Amino acid sequence: MKKTILNIIFAVTLITYSHHTQGQAHNVSAGYQKPTDPLVINNLEQWQDMKFGLFMHWGTYSQWGIVESWSLCPEDEGWTQRKKEHGSTYYEYVKNYENLQKTFNPTQFIPEKWAKAAKSAGMKYVVFTTKHHDGFAMFDTKESVYKITSPNTPFSSNPRANITKEIFDAFRKDNFKIGAYFSKPDWHTEYYWWSYFPPKDRNVNYDPTKYPERWSQFKNYTYNQLNELTSEYGKVDILWLDGGWVRPFKTIDPAVEWQRTIKTEQDIDMDRIGTMARKNQPGIIVVDRTVPGKWENYVTPEQAVPDHTLDIPWESCITMGDSFSYVPNDNYKPTKKIIETLIKIISRGGNYLLNIAPGPNGDFDKAAYDRLQEISNWMNINESAVFATRPIAPFHIEDYYYTKSKDNKIINVFHIQENNKEYVSTNQFEFEIPNTIKIRDIKLLGSKERIKYQIKDGKIFINTSKNKSTYASVFQIVLI
Incomplete structure (x- = not known):
């Protein structure tokens, strides 16, 4: 199959934590493989018409107001730093972090309120973090008790405890395309970070080629959770897979710094996953981000906007504040900057996935709603020049x-x-x-x-x- 080679230099216009521009960034220099499934092609065309989407990073970490998941990662980077009041040693910190499950109770969670505000601002699709790298599932998975619906979580007694289902249902009623963010690496399960060994970095902490049975368990664990998400939660239009270090070793791009840290095979069998997802959800867009090939249906520059047009489907995921996760008194970008960024992105053929992080109470900051209302006022006049x-x-x-x-x-x-x-x-x-x-x-x-x-x-x-x-x-x- 013909591949288009792109040599793209991103003009990084909006930068927050360095891990979001370097830790997971990719240069989109590998070959894009155009989908051949007519249903996927049609879904992509509709998605490209939508232009503007809502991204939401949310989990137990919002209670500490820290970067999502990354403080668990034993790498010496700015975005992995731990606050001493949360634990004096690494293992004490991890224990306290995992115990956040026992206090997470976002009683002000009303997803219809988010959908209404996002729709008014012109957003047409939503991508929600069903599970981030820390492994805490914001859905009722049968594979783990580390989840929002566990009796260990106070919110489990709430009639809306299955947060992913509630979000998907609320946004679907307002005609949004539904996107499920899912982290391939899982730093909580024994199948990825085996307690027999200490974790060394973001990667699997054992050699999958030496312990193939354990790696097979991890592949099945991941497959089963993705099967749940694509078969039990209504229509899902986008499967947005993060954590690109879980990939076939042969796909590593040595030009990307973080990919050079991958020292072993981490093939999760995307053919098996993608085939299952398409069986459950015909036409679903699969975004195995940073891993070129048939399962990266569009590319995803993070906190950056390409400096020219691209001839492939793409989306910039950019934060409204300085952080993807909730931080008290975050520095929200001016509405003028957000609209200018939208204009730049659509003029270059991309989509704008704007991240807003809910807080521990289950709602957005007032500043986020203010920005959405101001965007709405502009969009009501100018939307015909934006969409399709x-x-x-x-x-x-x-x-x-x-x-x-x-x-x-x-x-x-x-x-x-x-x-x-x-x-x-x-x-x-x-x-x-x-x-x-x-x-x-x-x-x-x-x-x-x-x-x-x-x-x-x-x-x-x-x-x-x-x-x-x-x-x-x-x-x-x-x-x-």
């Missing part, structure tokens, strides 16, 4: 970004002011247009003014009198 669009040359020149409608009847031109703290409504615009187009009309979205324009030397010159745009101005060029 594709890139078009010249893509991006200075403060102008371009998209087109799928039927090629409209060109959308976004004007931003990236260097300004606030967007200053301007009345004069000057931007390039493709030489071959013939214009029927030009509209400024949000304005009833009849736009007057001139064309000279491949540029359009526009003067307006009633531009009241916030965050970004959007022109729609209607073609003959």
Whole structure:
């Protein structure tokens, strides 16, 4: 099968913890393998039309307000540092971390509230962390007692205790595509971090080739949990698999620093998993992120936006605050920055998966709801230029970004002011247009003014009198 080789350098525009840009990043330099299943192709096309999604990292770790899972990892990196008040030794820390299960009781959990706010902001799909690297399942798995529905967890007595099911059901009712994030590595199970050996880093702590029966147990454990998620939770559209160090050894990219730490075979048999997932959910998109091949149906730059268009499906996952997980008083990005990032991403053909982390009480910070409402106000005016669009040359020149409608009847031109703290409504615009187009009309979205324009030397010159745009101005060029 033909593979497209991409040499991509990411322009990292939004950075939080270094582990999110280096610890799990990939350079998307390997070959992308286009799906051949018509149902998957159709699902991907629909997903590419959606443009804007909600990502949620949530688990017991929210009670400490720390980075998700990574403090359990015995690597000496900034994102794995442990606070002494949570344990003076590594093993004391791990015990106290695992005991967070016994106090996790997010009684303000109302997923319909999230779905309403996300839908209003124009989000069309959701990806939720059903299980992160720490192994705590936010669903009612039969494979482990380390889960939200265990009697060891106070929230288990709540009628909405099966959090994953409740989230999927609530968002599905609002017509979201449903994405299940799932960590392939599991730092809690004996099948991955065997207590006979101390963990050394993020990888499996024994040699799977030397202990094949134990590795086989881990593969079955993972397979069974993914079978549960794709057969017992209604329609699931995306299986978003994280933890790319669990991979066939032959797929390691030595150009990526963290992949050079993988010293042994960790083939989890993605053919078996993917085939099962597609049997349970025909047409499901599988994202075995950072592992090139038939099961990485789209690529996922993390906390970064590619600096040019890509000819494959892709999605930037970026935090609204500084952290993927809940941190008290997090530094939430201004709405202007979020909208500018959305415009950059869609002009380059990607989707924007914006992460908001629920807190230990089961709700978002007020600041997150405020951002979503402000995005909603802008989206209500400009959504026709965002959804079901594709890139078009010249893509991006200075403060102008371009998209087109799928039927090629409209060109959308976004004007931003990236260097300004606030967007200053301007009345004069000057931007390039493709030489071959013939214009029927030009509209400024949000304005009833009849736009007057001139064309000279491949540029359009526009003067307006009633531009009241916030965050970004959007022109729609209607073609003959």
